[in-house]
Amino acid sequence: MELRLNFLQAAVGTAAPSEIGGALLIVGAFLSEGQLVLTTSAAQIDAEFDGIISSRFERGIFSAKAGSTQYLTESEEFPGGIAVLGLGDVAAFSAQVYKDALEKAVSAFSWSPVQAFTAVEWLPNSLKDKASARLFASVTLNALTKRTALRSKDDDKPKTASVLWVDARPSKKVLAGLEEGRITAEGMSIMRGLADLPGNVCTPSYLADAAVSAAEGIPGFTVTVLDEQAIAEAGMGAFLSVARGSVVPPRFIALEYLGGKTGEAPVALVGKGITFDAGGISLKPAANMADMTYDMSGAAAVIGTVFAAARAGLKINLLGVAAACENLPSGSASKPGDVVTSLSGKTIEILNTDCEGRMILADALTWTARRRPELMIDAATLTGACCVALGSPYSGLFTADEHLLTALSSAGRASLDEVWPMPVGPAYEKLMKSNAADIANQASTREGGASSAAAFLSVFTEGVPWAHLDIAATANTSGRERASTGRPVPLLLQFLFDRL
Ligand code: BES
Ligand code: MN
Ligand code: ZN
Secondary structure: OOOOOOOOOOEEEEEOHHHOOOOEEEEEEEEEOOEEEEOHHHHHHHHHOOOOOHHHHHOOOOOOOOOOEEEEEOOOOOOOOEEEEEEEEHHHOOHHHHHHHHHHHHHHOOOOOEEEEOHHHHOOOOOOHHHHHHHHHHHHHHHHOOOOOOOOOOOOOOOOOEEEEEOOOOOHHHHHHHHHHHHHHHHHHHHHHHHOOOOOOOOHHHHHHHHHHHHOOOOOEEEEEEOHHHHHHHOOHHHHHHHOOOOOOOEEEEEEEEOOOOOOOOEEEEEEEEEEEOOOOOOOOOOOHHHHHHHHHHHHHHHHHHHHHHHOOOOOEEEEEEEEEEEOOOOOOOOOOOEEEOOOOOEEEOOOOOOOHHHHHHHHHHHHHOOOOOEEEEEEOOOHHHHHHHOOOOEEEEEOOHHHHHHHHHHHHHHOOOEEEEOOOHHHHHHHOOOOOOEEOOOOOOOOHHHHHHHHHHOOOOOOOEEEEEOOOOOEOOOOOOOEOOOOHHHHHHHHHOOO
16 A cells, blocks of 8 residues: 555635636525525526526426535536536525535536536625635535545546636635635545545554655654654553554654744644554454444544644644554453553553553653643544434533633534533542552443543643543444544644634
8 A cells, every 4th residue: 555645636716707617617596485596696697598597496396405406508608517506595594504515516516627616605694704715615625535545446536626616806815714624625635534544554554654754845844653662662551551462563653843933832632543443352342343443533633634734834833643553352462450550650450451542542641741732632532422422413522621612612613513512520530440550441330431531531631731522423424334524623723723
């Protein structure tokens, strides 16, 4: 396998209505109390082509329901064709409807090499033009990013090369929004490209080597990789206790990007990088075990976010950390009852080897906190309990820091990659008591499992402002159709954009 990060292949741009040229022009149509409401462009097309939209609506061929699409015609003026996209009821239109409709249109018209959306006329009331443009770019470009790496034939490759935002004179804000959206889609593309790879391909060294080679030539970017011996010498006994069950060696990966002020403390992002989680000696059941290919989604999100930010030259200092290893049962694997010493010096009793994410994150958080970042945010597919609690609409947000609570909640709303606050604190920490060591890796009860896991992590944060994102349900879908969603990259990048 070629070692690479999946940089964005598709492009976003702007075009004046007169410059659409060979692109497929997509106009929008709303509904109001069951009646068709045409946007300005749609009304022009309808008038020019003898009621091509309104007559189809009357005949029941085009419903204008949100996400409904229809190819209309082509002409000398529009050789690339004209299509209409239903935007649904005006009163119900929102950022979420806008996003879903854009996604549907991009897939429906993926045969067109360039799609031009008159999206400027669709701006949801809830969004300013910059936010609208950002969402337009991230959603359309992400929808164009297809998973093809492991197909032997490439007829699945997307044919659409670019999307255009149709606007006679796009404002600076719109252009800035499109660029932020492009950065977001690139981060998602990198994350999805890694997370969609199976465990036999995307090993810890694959992650490390891909990061090292992708960093070449990016100003201010350094990658540091610790191998098994260096991890041991550093004293990361909790991380190593997970890695030792596999013959595939672990890697500790640190990405440093200095794009901000000299000497300014970085924002740190920490990711769980279990490249396959079989559960270890506390073996998982066979059903859906393949889903655990995605147990490195946190690491993939961190790598995607930091590379997208760095390649775009954002003026910010970032520290991205990924702890990567496999969690397998074997003769050398850790056993329930084993006690290990973490980097922090605290001893941990391993009661369940399937609670491995918190073990590797304990050392990753201590290592990161000792670099004194301004704050740290970890992303981890940490608990099934968080899936049960929230499902996929929201990632679980665990923090005792008011600023991070507000900033991440609002970044989530702006990027439509939302979080919901969950409790963390001493009431949960006391469930992690151990008779044998300073702390146990499994709580004394299953109840509140997402919060007790978060409370375990909090013990290793050394006073640095910290938030934990449990992305077990949001980072990927499960079962036969399983795929990476690219979340929480939009959330993390929005959090960074909001600080610029
Ligand atoms: N990687 C899993 C969590 C997970 C479960 C992610 C389902 C995505 C979907 C984690 O390492 C794990 O195994 N957690 C256990 C903890 C339990 C034994 C306390 C879990 O949630 O079952
Ligand atoms: Mn596990
Ligand atoms: Zn896991």
